[in-house]
Amino acid sequence: MTERSVFCLWYRSVRNSLVKFFGGKCGACDMKLNRTTAQFAHLKPTQITGRGRGSWERLHDVMANPTSYALLCYHCHREFDQ
Numbered sequence: 893m894t895e896r897s898v899f900c901l902w903y904r905s906v907r908n909s910l911v912k913f914f915g916g917k918c919g920a921c922d923m924k925l926n927r928t929t930a931q932f933a934h935l936k937p938t939q940i941t942g943r944g945r946g947s948w949e950r951l952h953d954v955m956a957n958p959t960s961y962a963l964l965c966y967h968c969h970r971e972f973d974q
């Protein structure tokens with residue numbers, strides 16, 4: 893196993909846990925979400941700004957500030973950001 897694939901597995905499991913932690917569904921429309929469809933939306937500004945989606949920095953920021961984020965589906969996130 894390469895270093896990169898180990899990182900990918902780990903990243904995936906962290907993302908999985910975070911989605912479960914947030915209830916596994918969209919905070920706005922109750923749509924069921926998994927680690928590939930779930931998106932983390934800023935409720936309050938944190939150190940990280942912009943749309944660094946899917947990045948490790950974003951995931952780390954969610955873990956550090958869970959109350960500053962909401963779990964949303966793609967559509968609700970788009971409306972939320974407008």
Ligand SMILES: [Zn+2]
Nearest residue numbers: 918921965968
């Ligand atoms: Zn939604």
